[in-house]
Amino acid sequence: MKLGLVIDLDTCVGCHACAVACKQWNTSGTTGPLSDYQPYGEEPSGVWFNRIRHYEVGDYPTNKTINAPMSCMHCDDAACVTVCPTGASYKREEDGIVLVDQSKCMGCNLCSWACPYGARELDEEAGVMKKCTLCVDRIYDENLPEEERKPACVLTCPSHARFFGDFDDPQSEVSSLVRERGGYAMMPELGYQPVNKYLPPRQRPKAPTVAAKQSEDSGGLIAKWLKRQKDAFNQLGEG
Amino acid sequence: MHPALSVIFFTVTSGAGYGLLLLLGSARLSGIAPEISSNQTLFAGIVGLVLVTLGLLSSTLHLANPKNAWRSFARFKTSWLSREAVFAILFYPICLVWLAVVWAVGNSTLSLVLGLFVAVMSIVILVCTAMIYASLKTIRQWNNPLTTVNFILLGLLLGSLILLLMLHQQNIVVSRLIVISVFLISLSALTKIIYFVWIGQPAGPTINTALGFTRATVRILDVGHSSDTFLNKEFGYEVARARLIWLRCLCVLLAFVVPAFLVSGVIGEVGFIHLIAAAFSAYVGVFVERWLFFAEARHVVNLYHGRQQT
Incomplete structure (x- = not known):
């Protein structure tokens, strides 16, 4: 199994609901809390597994706003796991999820240096590295109804821009979306083979x-x- | 990259220590100081070990969770940081046995062989330290062969100047070591200047490949956060262009030009004042060099924050 996300850049409206849902679920999940530093102060900051950035692609009049949510890509060749000296970072054999064993991490930051996608953030309160777990404490939870066994970000997305599934299964929703819509990986030239894929905006006829x-x-x-x-x-x- | 003082102090000071022990371990065989006595070797060896230890202790200050530092021996197979940790710990018994043999038996074949072993270990550790940085494909300013070359040469340069100072104080003829120091200064100055020119050429991923829009211009509209995040603080460090040029000149001046003049005897006959000034100047110069090594490194995650290229 190769679990991951597909994110549709065509329909993402950049509302940050996925990041908020992620924070809400994971702060009380197995890797929680996701510490906040001065949450009600002048410069509120904290640990997030998912961040959304906004870009302008192309030049007027053919420009377009692109909202790009980014979290761990669960790379096939995960450099963060390769460089980790303690063995705290690991990639699961059975489903390819990249995780951090909080009890082993020494907080050296090297994995965050090796990650091109900014997916890892040090929790300064706990002194350990934290990252997206693909909601591993949710997707296998048999107490939840089957349709809810998905990452929090996917469930909450109001514009259905996020999809979760098995990339090893060619019949899965994520595999067919990548096939049909030309899904691509971000910064593939570094060779880390990110699993998460992005769907480019659809081509539409020009406005009259x-x-x-x-x-x-x-x-x-x-x-x-x-x-x-x-x-x-x-x-x-x-x- | 954020230039963390603990890591800068670690790489510079430990590097100097390993450079010193590398030269000392091979001193009798390479003819740097063939007539060095066992007490002199012992003294210089302890100085080298103190430098190495100070550096390694400083490196743990960088850890957010140092109580797990002992676990860093676990991934020797894949991680350069783990390799560095393993070799740095293995180095202690080997170096202490060597120094014990030097102290107990004096100059013998056994001490010669152990000294060589110490020298080999030193260079292995210098390579491991450099590879922690050179292996990161996310930072093109580090991901090149000159990183390793510079770490080794600058460690040797500092080691040679400290050894020169100690041997000169003990009335040992140092003319050969002076030649080696001047050679190391010239070579490391050359590779460092090549490095500065080399990293001036933009290369690698751009904002376009980072987002997958390779047939149009891409501009950041909003970074999506209102105050600094871990990513900004760790990777968003920027040095002003004018300050960068000034610091590069300072680095070349203090690390290479000043020591070269002082050691080569251009400014009067080489004495204690010259040698201590040379070692101090080089240490400060290499410290500036290492600060620049971090401050000039631009991580690809900056592309997602609006940088067009690294």
Whole structure:
């Protein structure tokens, strides 16, 4: 089994609900608490397993806002596990989840240096490294109804931009989404083979403008027909 | 990267200690100081061990949970930090046996062989320390062969200057060691300057490959947090360009130029004042060098915080 997430950059609205749900579940979970430093002070800060950043891709008028939630990618070749000197960081054989054994960690920060995705954060209160567990204390919990055995971030996402499943199973929802929507890994060139995949924004027809409408209306019948064929041809490759 | 003083002190001071023990262990065989007596070896050896120990103690200050430090021997197979820890601990009995043999038996074949063993161990530990940084693909300023070369050469450089000072005080002819010191200064200055030029070329992942949008410009709109996070504090360290250039010049001046002039006898005959000034200047210079090594390193996670390239 190779468990991981698929995140749809097309539908993510950047509301941070996944990060809040993650914090809520995990602060009282097996790796909790996720310490906060001066939560009601001037500069509130703390440990989060999931962070969302917002970008502008492309230049006006073809620009687009992209919200990118990022958590542990549960890499196939996890450098954080390779560099860990104590054996506190490990990748589970059975499902590929990367975890930190809190009782072994000495807080040297080296795993966070090795991670390109900023997925690991030191809990300054506890003195140990903390990271996304893929809600390992939830997805196998048989006391929960089956449809709730998913990571907290996936369950809470209001725009259904997050999917959880087994990438080893080609019939799973995550595998077919990656196949059909061209799911890709972030920063693949470092070679850590991240399991989590991101779905690119869908191609949509351009919004009609006055200038485009005028140019469409100009010309004779044959020119209009040719233009329609050309547009249809150009849209062939777009999903 | 945030330049943590405990780690800077550790790499510089332990590096100097291992450099010193490397030269001392091989001193009789390499002809650096063939006529060195057993008491002189013992004294210099203890100084080397003190430097190494001070550095290693300082490195534990960097740990958020030092009570688990003993566990760092567990992953020898994969982790350079673990290898460094294992070899650093193994080094103590070997070095102490060598010094005990030197003290009890004096200069003998056994002490010669053990001394060589100490020298080999020293270089192995210097390589392990450097590889902790050089093995990280996330930081291109570290992930290159010059990191290891610089760690070894600068450790040797400091070690040679400290050894030079001690031997000169004990009236041993140091002309050969002076040649070696000047050679080490020139070589390490060369590799360090190449390193400075080398890391000036942007390379590796960009904000585009980081997010997967490789056919359009990508700009950060919002980092998603209102005050500093662990990631900002650990990886977001930035040095102003003017300050960087100033510090690089200071590093080259103190670590290489000043010691080279003092040791080579250009400024008067080499005496105690010259040698202690050279060792002190080089130590401060290498300290600045190590501070820059951390401060100039840019982790790829900064791409997600809006940097276009590292």
